[in-house]
Amino acid sequence: MPKPIDELVRMHDIETLYELMAEDEDWMIQLDAAEGLVKLNDRRGYEFLLSASQSEDEEVRDVAREILADPAMRDMKAQMDAEFARERQVHFDVAKKRLQKGARVFRYKMVYLPAGEIMSEDPLSQGFDVPALDDLGLEGWEVVNMLPRRSAVLVGSMDDHFVGAYFLLKREVHADEAAELQK
16 A cells, blocks of 8 residues: 555545545555555445456456455454444344334345346237346335446447346335344
């Protein structure tokens, strides 16, 4: 980690580290700032590194994965995961109380479906089934939004094609399902 980033970590300057992570034009500075945030127990840095580890740029991906593989980083992840689990439990407990009082509680999830599962030839224009979404609908999940995913046909090309979609789903939890909240 560069000396200026180390100094920001030593001073616990979370705001500056976050600005560098979010706005610096140099991806290496961004990753170093994210690592510094994780050292200060700021989950945003870890989430940034996770996202970077999935980058299309192989060099960015490799450096992010190298940072995430560090034993100190794994320890931080375990600590943050435990804190997240405690916070999540509080949310579940509050939701259960809301259900007991007759208030509404919802679950959300995002699913990805490749284009082949969504679209097919429909020569008669009668529509077509989407079995994966149909199955989720039968379980009580409702599609509330869809985000198409596109991919460039050629590198640097303006041409892109539909490769699939992310579906945001919502399902109301009923009072008799309170025990299932944590699933």
